[in-house]
Amino acid sequence: MRPPNGLARAAVRFKPASFAGTFLALLMSALVVSACGILLETGLRASVPPERYAKAPVVAAADQYEYVVTGSGEDREKEATPLPDTARVDTALVAEAARAQGAATAVPDFTFPVRTADEGAGSGGRELSVPGGVITAHGWGSHAFTGTTLTTGSAPRPGEVVLDAGTARAADAAVGETVQLQTAAGQRDFRVAGVAEAGAADTAGNTGAAGALAWFADAQAPTLAGHPGKADAIAVLAKPGTDAGALAGSVDKALAGSGAQVHLGDDRGAVEEPGLGYAKQTLFGIGGSFGGIATIVAVLTAAGTVALSVSQRSREFALLRAVGATPRQIRRAVASEALLVAPLAGIIGCLPGIGLAHWWFGQLQDRGAIPEAVEVHVSGIPLLAAVGIGLLTALGAGWAAGRRPARTKPGQALTDASVERLRPGVFRTMLGIAALVGGGFLTGLSAASTGDGAAGSALGVVMCFMLAVALLGPLIARLCAGLFGLPLRGAGPAAGLAAANSRTNARRLASAITPIVLAMAFASTLVFMHTSENHAADKQLRAGVTADHVVTHPAGLPVDAVSHAARAPGVDAAVGLLNTQVLVPTGSGEFKSLQGAAAQGVTGSGAELAKVQDLDVREGSLDRLGKGRIAIDETLATSAEAGVGDRLPLYLPDGTKAGPEVVAVYGRGLGLATVTMDRASLAGHVSSGFDSTLLVRGGSEKSLTALGRVTDASGYATERNLDARLGAWTNNTMAAVLGGFAAIAAVNTLVMTVLDRRRELGTLRLVGSTRRQVLTMLRWEALLVAAVGVVLGSAIAAATLIPMMRGMTGEGPYVPPLVYGAFAAAGGGLALLAVTLPARAALRRWS
Numbered sequence: 148m149r150p151p152n153g154l155a156r157a158a159v160r161f162k163p164a165s166f167a168g169t170f171l172a173l174l175m176s177a178l179v180v181s182a183c184g185i186l187l188e189t190g191l192r193a194s195v196p197p198e199r200y201a202k203a204p205v206v207a208a209a210d211q212y213e214y215v216v217t218g219s220g221e222d223r224e225k226e227a228t229p230l231p232d233t234a235r236v237d238t239a240l241v242a243e244a245a246r247a248q249g250a251a252t253a254v255p256d257f258t259f260p261v262r263t264a265d266e267g268a269g270s271g272g273r274e275l276s277v278p279g280g281v282i283t284a285h286g287w288g289s290h291a292f293t294g295t296t297l298t299t300g301s302a303p304r305p306g307e308v309v310l311d312a313g314t315a316r317a318a319d320a321a322v323g324e325t326v327q328l329q330t331a332a333g334q335r336d337f338r339v340a341g342v343a344e345a346g347a348a349d350t351a352g353n354t355g356a357a358g359a360l361a362w363f364a365d366a367q368a369p370t371l372a373g374h375p376g377k378a379d380a381i382a383v384l385a386k387p388g389t390d391a392g393a394l395a396g397s398v399d400k401a402l403a404g405s406g407a408q409v410h411l412g413d414d415r416g417a418v419e420e421p422g423l424g425y426a427k428q429t430l431f432g433i434g435g436s437f438g439g440i441a442t443i444v445a446v447l448t449a450a451g452t453v454a455l456s457v458s459q460r461s462r463e464f465a466l467l468r469a470v471g472a473t474p475r476q477i478r479r480a481v482a483s484e485a486l487l488v489a490p491l492a493g494i495i496g497c498l499p500g501i502g503l504a505h506w507w508f509g510q511l512q513d514r515g516a517i518p519e520a521v522e523v524h525v526s527g528i529p530l531l532a533a534v535g536i537g538l539l540t541a542l543g544a545g546w547a548a549g550r551r552p553a554r555t556k557p558g559q560a561l562t563d564a565s566v567e568r569l570r571p572g573v574f575r576t577m578l579g580i581a582a583l584v585g586g587g588f589l590t591g592l593s594a595a596s597t598g599d600g601a602a603g604s605a606l607g608v609v610m611c612f613m614l615a616v617a618l619l620g621p622l623i624a625r626l627c628a629g630l631f632g633l634p635l636r637g638a639g640p641a642a643g644l645a646a647a648n649s650r651t652n653a654r655r656l657a658s659a660i661t662p663i664v665l666a667m668a669f670a671s672t673l674v675f676m677h678t679s680e681n682h683a684a685d686k687q688l689r690a691g692v693t694a695d696h697v698v699t700h701p702a703g704l705p706v707d708a709v710s711h712a713a714r715a716p717g718v719d720a721a722v723g724l725l726n727t728q729v730l731v732p733t734g735s736g737e738f739k740s741l742q743g744a745a746a747q748g749v750t751g752s753g754a755e756l757a758k759v760q761d762l763d764v765r766e767g768s769l770d771r772l773g774k775g776r777i778a779i780d781e782t783l784a785t786s787a788e789a790g791v792g793d794r795l796p797l798y799l800p801d802g803t804k805a806g807p808e809v810v811a812v813y814g815r816g817l818g819l820a821t822v823t824m825d826r827a828s829l830a831g832h833v834s835s836g837f838d839s840t841l842l843v844r845g846g847s848e849k850s851l852t853a854l855g856r857v858t859d860a861s862g863y864a865t866e867r868n869l870d871a872r873l874g875a876w877t878n879n880t881m882a883a884v885l886g887g888f889a890a891i892a893a894v895n896t897l898v899m900t901v902l903d904r905r906r907e908l909g910t911l912r913l914v915g916s917t918r919r920q921v922l923t924m925l926r927w928e929a930l931l932v933a934a935v936g937v938v939l940g941s942a943i944a945a946a947t948l949i950p951m952m953r954g955m956t957g958e959g960p961y962v963p964p965l966v967y968g969a970f971a972a973a974g975g976g977l978a979l980l981a982v983t984l985p986a987r988a989a990l991r992r993w994s
Contacts, residue, residue, distance in 0.1 A: 172452035177496025184529025187434025195416030203382035209234035229424030232800035259372035264327030281702035293348035300341025331373030331836030493534030579618030586611030594950035620657030666889035667940020687818025700855030703837025723750035748826035767811035780816020
């Protein structure tokens with residue numbers, strides 16, 4: 148007898164078709180796992196090289212994260228959440244940093260938007276013509292590290308401005324002339340003190356229209372930015388010969404106790420790129436959370452395929468036992484097969500995995516989720532992990548599937564190999580029942596939760612039910628074959644034979660059903676979660692906006708937009724909205740977290756807001772809305788356990804703590820805003836102080852066109868809904884990756900089962916069945932597999948989505964019929980294709 152590794156090589160060499168399915172499953176597993184691992188590692192290592200601060204060796208800035216601490220001692224965990232907007236430092240710290248040992252000087256840095264004045268403002272100053280109407284402004288002191296130089300004129304004093312050469316030339320603005328600009332402090336006239344050639348550090352990352360730049364006096368810049376006494380950061384320049392590390396240490400000592408953090412090297416890039424925190428969070432969510440799910444799915448499908456491959460050769464193993472092979476030799480043969488197939492499949496699978504990671508990363512960059520300066524980080528760690536997981540999966544599944552033929556006595560081996568076991572093992576059955584009970588418990592927990600709590604339980608529901616299907620597959624397949632086979636018995640001999648085959652070979656049926664259930668459950672959950680949320684939000688938005696006109700502008704609305712609209716003929720109410728986000732602590736104990744909540748700052752009273760926006764107030768009244776008093780959505784009220792009269796602790800966009808009183812609870816927060824507060828409470832805590840939206844009741848569209856784009860409530864809802872659909876792209880991509888992987892696994896499994904049945908199909912032809920009758924029987928089996936997979940997958944998705952959506956939106960899930968029909972048709976079509984093509988090839992020899 149050959150040694151076990153010789154048997155393995157011979158099996159792979161002489162029966163390659165038996166291992167092709169295993170090879171493909173392990174290859175796809177490595178593809179998905181390596182792609183997610185690369186994105187996870189990129190998220191952990193992501194950094195942005197400094198551009199604006201490239202010539203400033205040390206930068207001091209506020210911490211851009213808020214933290215939640217849970218547990219104590221060894222169980223203490225600190226979770227960081229990126230702030231919605233930039234946290235700033237006191238300008239008084241500039242003098243402290245300048246006195247640090249080794250510091251030549253310290254410069255406060257400011258970056259903020261200003262708008263060009265409206266046509267016909269009539270103040271006498273020159274109107275700048277800038278495409279888009281927005282200019283990026285800085286403090287003049289930053290020229291010390293950005294390389295910006297004056298070409299004419301002098302540095303600006305309070306009430307003066309320096310324009311970049313392109314903007315001054317386009318506006319024909321010369322030194323000494325007056326220009327009109329709108330800032331967070333209002334519309335003002337500024338004398339042009341000089342014209343400058345912008346340095347590379349100023350033009351890098353400039354978001355202004357056509358690169359338009361302006362510089363103001365450092366003493367006036369904080370007020371114009373809307374943040375009096377605050378600076379975005381402090382750039383510290385070193386004396387000649389001073390080491391950056393030594394300077395950072397002395398600055399850190401000088402600013403001790405202020406809360407400012409000192410950065411050097413590539414850490415300076417994170418200060419000038421506020422989107423890096425959210426980018427890392429996004430990549431960690433895809434590579435970590437989704438990657439974990441994808442890895443489990445990959446392991447389940449690959450393990451099922453390996454187990455099917457081993458079980459299909461049970462007759463060969465039985466023959467080896469009958470001629471004297473020991474249990475150890477059988478186990479070593481199975482392990483040797485895994486060692487021959489799995490590493491090669493994993494290595495080859497990593498190559499398209501790298502390509503998928505780059506494509507996914509590039510798509511996220513194109514959609515603005517990741518800064519352009521961040522690069523994909525590919526190392527050997529995720530690739531080795533992908534290959535290792537595939538190898539361990541193959542070894543584990545092969546060992547589990549090979550235990551029975553290895554343990555069977557030689558005399559019973561051939562008899563046992565010809566009869567399929569009716570029930571899975573006791574341990575496997577107990578694990579499956581435990582997963583089923585766990586899924587039911589989490590479904591109940593999700594039904595009793597709201598908001599993020601309901602969404603957080605969804606993952607556990609899907610995974611528990613999927614694990615139950617994988618473990619209890621033969622029992623579920625036998626039950627479903629009996630149930631779904633009843634109507635087939637009256638559909639003719641071929642259909643009846645298909646039903647009998649499926650019921651008798653439950654293990655084979657379970658191997659084919661499980662990937663389809665995986666594809667249907669995950670694709671439906673991920674896609675319909677967003678369709679449901681978007682449908683509910685759009686419904687609330689259309690019902691909530693009662694204004695006749697909605698005015699928006701890409702650069703933000705003019706500072707006097709509300710008063711301008713209020714003076715227009717026929718206008719009954721005009722309310723400006725400043726849209727941003729706040730952080731609200733929710734939960735308690737180890738479940739404590741910070742929940743991001745959309746917030747709108749209202750210009751005007753609660754009574755005026757009620758004329759243009761119907762929030763569907765359930766408790767309290769908007770009449771008391773004002774300083775220190777807010778209204779919140781009922782979902783947030785439940786999550787934060789706050790009601791009318793309570794004080795709700797929250798963090799404003801820049802991390803400032805607040806504890807306003809709740810004066811009203813409303814029901815349309817998903818479509819409008821989760822938190823509603825007065826604008827003055829938000830204005831000093833956001834980077835742009837210009838209103839996002841203007842709601843007007845009465846008047847004509849013509850009288851408002853000078854302020855921005857004017858539409859009605861329906862048009863505004865359509866625009867907002869488009870933004871929401873773009874935001875759902877990531878979930879749809881995850882659904883495509885998981886669903887596509889599971890679909891390929893399903894096709895792979897069906898092809899393996901058909902090719903393994905060549906002897907059976909040949910027997911049917913020999914006893915008189917026509918080629919058409921055999922193919923018809925196989926098509927009925929494929930439809931049975933697809934129907935069971937679609938129904939079980941849909942049931943899992945429903946058990947996940949119904950309680951989750953009721954907790955998040957108060958409504959049931961919204962399932963577009965065409966999308967669901969496409970999923971079901973794809974499942975049926977793939978099953979038919981995967982069965983028909985190999986069956987035709989197998990039947991040619993019997994023609």
